[in-house]
Amino acid sequence: MSHPIISVRNLHKWYSGVHALKGVSLDIYPNETVGLIGDNGAGKSTLINILSGVQLASEGEIHLDGKPVRIRSPRDAMDLGIETIYQYNSMVPTMSIARNMFIGREPLKFRLFGLGVMDHKQMAAESTDAIAGAGLHLRSPDALVGELSGGQRQGVAIARAMHFKSRVMILDEPTNHLAVKETKKVIDFVRSLKDLNITGIFISHNIHHVFECCDRIVAMARGEVVLDKRAEDTSMDEILDVL
Amino acid sequence: MSHPIISVRNLHKWYSGVHALKGVSLDIYPNETVGLIGDNGAGKSTLINILSGVQLASEGEIHLDGKPVRIRSPRDAMDLGIETIYQYNSMVPTMSIARNMFIGREPLKFRLFGLGVMDHKQMAAESTDAIAGAGLHLRSPDALVGELSGGQRQGVAIARAMHFKSRVMILDEPTNHLAVKETKKVIDFVRSLKDLNITGIFISHNIHHVFECCDRIVAMARGEVVLDKRAEDTSMDEILDVL
Amino acid sequence: MKRLLKIYMEKPELAALVLLVLLVILFQVQSGGVFLSANNLRGILGILPEIGLMVIGVTILMICGEFDLSVGSVFALMPMVMAVLMADGTPFILAFGAGIAACAAIGFVNGFLTINYNIPSFITTLGMLFIARSLTIVISGGFPPLLPNDLPNWLFTVFVGPGDLFRMSFVWFVVIAVLASLMMSRTNFGNWIRATGGFLPAAQAMGIPTARVKIACFMLCSMLAGFAGMIQVLRLGSPLPSIGEGWELQAVAAAVIGGTALSGGIGAVLGGVIGAILIRVIDNGLVLSQVDANWFKFAIGFLTIFAVVVNSWLAKRAKAIKVET
Amino acid sequence: MKRLLKIYMEKPELAALVLLVLLVILFQVQSGGVFLSANNLRGILGILPEIGLMVIGVTILMICGEFDLSVGSVFALMPMVMAVLMADGTPFILAFGAGIAACAAIGFVNGFLTINYNIPSFITTLGMLFIARSLTIVISGGFPPLLPNDLPNWLFTVFVGPGDLFRMSFVWFVVIAVLASLMMSRTNFGNWIRATGGFLPAAQAMGIPTARVKIACFMLCSMLAGFAGMIQVLRLGSPLPSIGEGWELQAVAAAVIGGTALSGGIGAVLGGVIGAILIRVIDNGLVLSQVDANWFKFAIGFLTIFAVVVNSWLAKRAKAIKVET
């Protein structure tokens, strides 16, 4: 078997008075899609927030391609090729859809030390495409995100992540708020990650969805990994049991 | 058949440049549970926000028990016996769970013109019960809501609504963020509404859930009602078709 | 032990208390023991209730998510209304009623405009700052009337307590602070204020009459500021139209030093009180430490920032203590 | 047509423009035609760039979600630094560089403390207000030096344009306003500023270096304030340590009148500019309308609130227009 692309060793996380991760170790292999499930408050979001640089671990190590890395900010994670869809929307409500799509990664007509003039046309065109690609029907890329319905917002977040495909893709409950068709699109997308050479981590409370699109299933409870099996080696019942 | 408990006539809603409800008419009968489904942005949340007083309709009428009513604020709706779980969490993150449970309906030891001294003990005890009743395990009722995981927060919202059972209960995508067991608890709760003499409106993108616990199914698309049938008279396929 | 320390340090108002003690020690040494002398304490405690009462109102309003820049002007307006009325022969108690009513009216206008037109209270109350100050000058005609001699000073400004250390105003201050503190922590109204400031949509969705709650806080804030102004005027014996200028920023600073968040929802009356004491102590201590006049403001600014930085640093330390709660 | 009206009215900066036109007409009539006379315009346009430049910085900082109360003091500090250096024989250009560097340093400290200790910028910059003012007094030793006679006034204060209507400072103002406006709407940096102020967690999650963006805005704000102060001193010819007192609140008011939200994320440079013009027009127009000295502040306060109320009312009307967009 190949070497793990991400390898997490003995990760601990303390939030003030809460011990949210109690020594989590986990290996994720290239081009595999891992389904992460677990009770409410099990620590799933905490784990992936650490991987995507939103939070800092209190203890433990992260290795990428076998090399130890320090992920101190979301920028670090992105630079390492980790793209994330967060459980709670990471959209700026006072900005338009098109601008939200490209925050931090604006296409520039002209650049100097990373700053430059944005290409509004390209942004509008690409975001229209990306949103259509996610199966969403929206009025215009200039609508404010704050004026979208819950599902529409989630759809934009997904469209953004799909547009900026990366080496590793983390999706934290992406299908919440989504309607039937859009949910199907997301599941298909997750399933297609493998073909695109992308490693995926998919969090969901819907075991059907997890089994539909994941190769390996990791279950967490109370801050620890309690089950880690290939999808074909386990069953829904076993998983419901450990939770 | 009995008279409708809530009857909505020709409801229109304009958000600045968006015509979100285009003449919705709907009758809801006592002790029935209505499943409301529809695409993202169909206008479901808008409709129920109007029923629960969070938003004002631009046009149209609402009748309760056959009498026209004006619901100008959430307080009005509550006074009419309408209790709501919102799609986006209606919790104050900087306050404790116990305080959040009872916002606006604090048990008082002593009162004068509606103001008085809160009974902290009762609040702690009742909220502990309510949360356990919703199947949630939380550290203490004094934890801040802002420090809970996504599912834990949703659980508190559900516990609150279950605790303050009312005549009409509206649930806007209540199972989002919830883990398997908690989801089941919610479905059971919705199913039990009938026995408690409560009328329910249940919004979900999970058609299985809707069929599991609703008597009647209403589908919306682009601000209009496009299907309104009893659950036994329709099928998942028919519904997927109209959406 | 560790757990207690953690719980203690996480409360910003208690962190401010640590700082207060440190500063008191520093100034006591710096001033060669004068700082804690009865004479000096008498001076500090004489003024404290005036800024303190104002800070209580401002703190509550900030917890409710709003902001009041007009307190300094209301501080001057209320006693001027009283003085003008009393100069016309109105008895004290009626003049007092009229003054408080004027403050309540100003608070109401602040709240009504802010909520009804959905504009930032920063602007409403900034406008009111000018309006109330202007009214003060207009009704005084530029030169304030003299106060009559038969005022109930025994109720507000006489010295009481062991060694005549306090003025009566201090008793008022303590009583009102305790009541306000109880209101915030024990009554449902306090819960509503906190919810309204913490997350307005949630408070509204839960049926709290948020508009009325906010207006009530605006009115309370104005009335406390006016009451404080009256006490000062009784103490000084002269209704000056210029008192209270710049106090609005000091009051906000005191509330923030005591741990109240500018964005609302977080804070405690006790914190505001400690913040007010800190500000008075800094001011007085710097005078006693004979800081050079030109550097005086520097020291004030520096210590204000320092207080909040230490507060924030202590809270961070507390969070890092690993004890399960 | 209806749609255009709607789009137009929904922009708060354009609503402010309507108000501006109305006020200009009002004052023109009130003053019997003096208001728009060349002489009076020359007066308004002379002082406008100074408050205007400050407002540009404050607006951008507010869009970024922060707040600066120290601008008024920096306004005084920068020219004082220059004057003291020039009195020692430093050439203008070097003194200018040193002044701007001092401003940048102050902005940096503001930003660094605010972000690193996670404290409200209200407090950091309130402290800095005192500190910078104190430094201004300290370096001048209480007695400001006279300016040398060979200053490049032609670059900043000479009259230019048709009928000598503008000063050069106005050209600077327009150029900087246009550049700032373009930066906010066209560059990725502008996008970052707006995202940082709009919803900080989202901006962070998307990998924007929010700390650096905020610090840059603080520095920009301080530098613009200092630059404005220098222009004023060149115009008036004397570096007084007291200039700019109270301007910080005016600058915030101008930004809000122009539609910038105090909570960040919303606003436009153009709005701030219009707000600044409105404030100057109100001030000037009231003098021409011969408002009594005691009522002057009343009128200022009233019109400030009125401007924002009208703005908010127009936006509400616009929202109620039923046109699909």
Add this chain to the structure above:
Amino acid sequence: ENMNIVFTHHSSASNTFWQAVKKGFDDACGKIQANCQMIFTQTEGSIEQQAANMEAALARGPDALLTSIVDDRALDDIVQRAVDANVITIAVNVDDSEGAAGNARAAFVGQGFRPAGYSLGEAMSKHFPEEGPIKVLVGISAPGQNWSEARGGGVLDFMEDFKAANSDRDISFERIDSGTDLAVTADRVGAYLNANPDTTAYFDTGFWHAAVARVLKDRGVGPGEVLLGGFDLVPEAVQQMQAGYIQVQVDQQPYMQGFIPVMQAYLAHTVDLAPADVDTGQGIVTPAEADAIMELSAQGLR
């Protein structure tokens, strides 16, 4: 042992006039090797801050307290306590309007606001045109603040008297809120002069009319076409006197106001000589003296 002397007043450190007082105060203290402290307020004109500063300063038990008495009542009690505690107390710059009858202070060094305003008006009236209407504008720099209202009031008192004395002429006067900021005063008074080009004279209650002089120059209005007068000999004002735009300026000799009371306190402390009232000068300065003053002013002596 060295004397401890404190000086409290109602002005803030950015006020140039009071910096000159401070210089005199510090120089005098150096001469007698006293331990001296001048306490400014944080807000210009804040009497309540001044009172608080006085209380704090008294807690240290100084030998002498020098203070301005800007209000007839607000400081009485504190001064009385100081006197009772045997602190040598001298009023400087401003006194109780009833003088020694209204306040327990031992003596007064300086010149009252109101009389100063009156003499400013009187001195300026020599420049008024012999005939034709007279239109005067008085800029109240800080409405509601004693120093500004009193100075303005003094000018207006004179104008009333002048009007009564010249009942056959058309004499009018007006007050505006002129602000305490060079730029703001320039803008406001500039606007007023646009609307009322026939204005005879403008009086400022501070020195901010120096900026008005610049406006007039920018507009090409010659010196003397609008008469300007105000208070305090800051360099800006002296410059404009040299240029001819300012006709009369009231000076109170700030350096002297800082210096003299220290000497008096010293004598009272060492040899028990009672402090006596000192008038720090008639105070009216005209352009003829401007050049000489400029030199002193640059050294902070006037």
